[in-house]
Amino acid sequence: MRSTVRLLASLGIALTILAGLGCGGSDEPVETLVPIAATLPSPTFTPTPAATPTPAATPTRAAASTPVATPSPVVAPTIPAPSPTPGVAANCPAADPASTPPGDVPPNIFLGTATINGQVVPDGTNVTSCIDGEPVASSLVTAGMFLITVEQRTPSLDGKEVAFSIDGVDANETAVWSIGGAVLIDLSAQR
Numbered sequence: 001m002r003s004t005v006r007l008l009a010s011l012g013i014a015l016t017i018l019a020g021l022g023c024g025g026s027d028e029p030v031e032t033l034v035p036i037a038a039t040l041p042s043p044t045f046t047p048t049p050a051a052t053p054t055p056a057a058t059p060t061r062a063a064a065s066t067p068v069a070t071p072s073p074v075v076a077p078t079i080p081a082p083s084p085t086p087g088v089a090a091n092c093p094a095a096d097p098a099s100t101p102p103g104d105v106p107p108n109i110f111l112g113t114a115t116i117n118g119q120v121v122p123d124g125t126n127v128t129s130c131i132d133g134e135p136v137a138s139s140l141v142t143a144g145m146f147l148i149t150v151e152q153r154t155p156s157l158d159g160k161e162v163a164f165s166i167d168g169v170d171a172n173e174t175a176v177w178s179i180g181g182a183v184l185i186d187l188s189a190q191r
Helices: 002-021
Strands: 108-116 126-131 134-140 144-151 162-168 170-178 182-184 188-191
Touching: 108 162, 108 170, 126 144, 162 188, 170 188
Parallel strands: 108 182, 108 188
Antiparallel strands: 108 144, 126 134, 126 162, 134 144, 162 170
16 A cells, blocks of 8 residues: 555656656646645555454363273271280370361460480470370470370360370370460370
């Protein structure tokens, strides 16, 4: 489009020059020509709307013609619990306590050091808290300290005795569970 406008403008200028020269030397007055480009309306650009892309089809899988085998559950053999031996936790066995969702009642927190035979236990040693002989919460020792949070359960734990074990060995110390309590207790055990 622009090249056409330029061509027309150039032709108009050429005609004007030729008319000014008189083309043939006649003494008749020469009519002044206006370049064509000056009389043409300015071109306007009207964009064509872009085509809206259509989303590509998502490939689907055909249903499998052969049934998929479902694995059978593996049943672990039942091993009888060993009888308690002296020095090993009988009041508070080291085990993964059953998880209990926290309720509206604030928990009781127990914090302190853990030693066996007078030596601070290494980091990663398991400390378990038990109520009525059942594990209720546990923690791993970090930097020589443990922090156990015992959540409220049904029936209420308020006033219940809490026993502890360190690496599966009963601790000498016990505590009493109380709502929202924070108990600093250093645990010791002997093997």
